[in-house]
Amino acid sequence: MAPAVSEPFSGDDLARRRAASRRLGWAIGIAVLALYIIGLFFKR
Amino acid sequence: MSIATTHPAEHHADHHPSGMLRWLTTTNHKDIGTMYLTFSLIMFFVGGAMILAVRAELWQPGLQLMQPEFFNQLIGVHALVMIFAALMPAATGFANWMIPLMIGAPDMALPRLNNWGFWILPPAAILLTLPFTLALMGIGDGAIATGWTFYAPLSVQGGMGVDFAILSVHMLGISSIMGSINIIVTIFNMRAPGMTMMKLPLFAWGWLITAFLLIATLPVLAGAVTMLLTDRHFGTHFFDAAGGGDPILFQHLFWFFGHPEVYILLLPVWGLMPHVLSTFTRKPTYGYKAQVYSFIAIGLLSVVVWAHHFFTVGLPVPALIYFMFSTMLISLPLAVLFFCWIATMWKGAMTFETPMLFAVGFIVLFGIAGLTGLILADVAADAQYHHSYFVVAHFHYALFAGGIMGVMTGVYYWLPKWTGHMYSEKLGKWHFWLTVVSFNLTFIPQFFLGLAGMPRRIPDYALQFAEFNAISTVGAFILGISQLLFAWNIWLCVRGGPKAEGRVWEGAEGLEWELSSPPPHHSWETQPVVK
DSSP: OOEEEEEEOOHHHHHHHHHHHHHHHHHHHHHHHHHHHHHHTOOO | OOOOOOOOGGGOOOOOOOHHHHHHHOOOHHHHHHHHHHHHHHHHHHHHHHHHHHHHHTTSSSOOSSOHHHHHHHHHHHHHIIIIIIIHHHHHHHHHHHHHHHHTOSSOSOHHHHHHHHHTHHHHHHHHHHHHHHHHTTSSSOSOOSTTTTOTTHHHHOOHHHHHHHHHHHHHHHHHHHHHHHHHHHHHHOOOTTOOGGGSOHHHHHHHHHHHHHHHHHHHHHHHHHHHHHHHHSOOOSSOGGGTOOHHHHHHHHHHHHHHHHHHHHHHHHHHHHHHHHHHHTSOOSOHHHHHHHHHHHHHHHTTOGGGGGGGGTOOHHHHHHHHHHHHHTHHHHHHHHHHHHHHHTTOOOOOOHHHHHHHHHHHHHHHHHHHHHHHHSHHHHHHHTTBHHHHHHHHIIIIIIIIHHHHHHHHHHHHHHHSBOOOHHHHHHHHHHHHHHHHHHHHHHHHHHHTTOBSSOSOOOGGGHHHHHHHHHHHHHHHHHHHHHHHHHHHHHHOOSBOOSSOSTTOOSGGGGSOSSOOSSSOSEEEEEO
16 A cells, blocks of 8 residues: 555545535434334334 | 655644633544543543442452442443443544544544534433432432343333433443444545555454444344333333233343444454554554455354343253354354464564554453353353353453453554654553453453352352452452553653654554654645555
8 A cells, every 4th residue: 555645635525525424424324213213113 | 655745733723722612612533532532541440440349349258348239330330331431432532533544534524423422422421320429419229230231120120220321321322323423434435545445444444344333233222221211111011021021022132232242342453453463563464355354254243143142041942052153153253363463473573562562462362252252152051151250251351351452552552643752661561561460360260250150240259259259359459550550651641752753663554654643633634545
């Protein structure tokens, strides 16, 4: 692995990465909530 | 790594609040990492003080210092504090500090979520321990006294300490889920150009699997303790046999979380080990892909083996056989990890600075945890050892020698990077040797106590167990006191000391070592390209 200095993070690139992170974050969060709520209705 | 990027901290005109406001409002991954680690260290001493009181009670047979109810409370809260408020936050502190540096990201992907995730922790820890104080004022009957497992029906009948613990566990769980979401999305979305998943540092891989395990299992724990709460206060009977419920259902739900939790505590450490071993052997990590696939295999297996924690409860024979063999199966990927760690050291130019001492100590002592775990995985043997001190000794080899000594490895390894100063090697080595010797002095006698039949979670015991208990108590106090050296060494290093270079260790490889020590406030403003 050899790092080389490339270029500064551009505002657009960071915004794109953060938006993708937010979307995935919400998806995981909703999955967690669903698992929790559905679990409460589980019957033996 | 031939081309170093220079990010001198003084080039950054960072305008952020100072004083307490800085720590309350910070979204910087390094600040939040520091808060997690500081919180973890404080709670490590809180949990440690509790168990020293327990060991003092066990110094000799008979009741010496406390009533059995208080003894039970100390044991339960010790475990909850050490697991949820010491070990997990330490690993999260590592992740916050190091993952962005390692993958070439300027910060975590969701910085505000990061801040919230941390600030849920202190109130949760206060909730967990507050019933002790309230009991002193005549309110309630003390903290949760069920052990960390909340087993029903004891927890359904317990005092208000159980409610405090249930609320606390919900909050701790929410904090961990926030942290996990942030780590997953950071690793997926914020990597430097060229850093493919198969070039991801093993520490980040270990944490990625950990984060998925937390996401998969914490909602189940939260659901179980919510059901417990409704059983206690809202007339449901999920776990009450008299109302058609089943107390064993609680054990299934709890351990569906509880067993992966062991790997949640250990996977970040397993991810860290190859970095440390490679650095101090001056050799590339052996078996990168094998370690990644082992992490994944362990993660998958960890969610299908939970019932080995309650073999003796009366499970059907096919279930016993399944859970026995699936549990034993985990030893295969774990053996691959051990093989890779040892192969990394093989014929390396090894030096034994404090992090390397802790890493080697970890491998040896954690090996004992693995081997005694195999014994407990055997249904027939477990019938003998279940609920004995053998189990206590086993899981302390896993969680102290594996978890906490792993965390100490990481602290000594990265402390110069975080602070810009070298710690005292002399103090570090004293800390290591005192810890290793006193740890074994504490827990080897507990194996023998368990083999001789001493049950866990009792304040009084038969006279035949007196000698081993006395030895164990002496060891525990030396172990506890020697941790002050650790805190003192950290304090000295934060305050000053010889200046650390960007690449702190001669053999260190990875993006994190390309930055100055301490790194600039914004870690990577210029994105590195990994080839």
